[in-house]
Amino acid sequence: MLRWYKPVHLSKLRMTDVPDMPGVYVLLREPDDISSVLKIGPARSLRAMFERELAIPDKGRGLHPKAMMFAETWADAEEAQRLIVAYKRKHGRPPPMNSQY
Structure with missing residues (x-):
């Protein structure tokens, strides 16, 4: 059973709130709505993934995450992969940013 941390706003000020450990992450459109999933993915370093998301410019992105749990x-x-399959079973499609199209 995974122990999920509360969503962390994508902000340089919150970088130290994310551990430098392997894990899974969920990018959220709205920090207060855990059902606003945009992407599910693995990370060898959760903090490095958080930093990469901060470095992506907003322009032309369409879907812009505001938080990561x-x-x-x-x-x-x-x-x-297990979480993506469960999401797809429930919603009939993968999360928007996991889609290949």
Whole structure:
């Protein structure tokens, strides 16, 4: 069972709130709405993934995440795939930023 952390706003001021550990992350459109999932993915370093999201410019992106929630796990890729499959089963499609189209 994964232990999820509360959503962290995508801000340089919050970078130290994210551990430098492997895990799975969920990018959210709205920080207060955990159902506003944009992307689910694995990360060898949750903090590095947080930093990468901060570095992506807003222009031309269409969907812009405002927060990230995460869970620490060594089986990051397997957990992320499991979560994507569960999301797809519930919603009939993968999260918008996980889509290949």
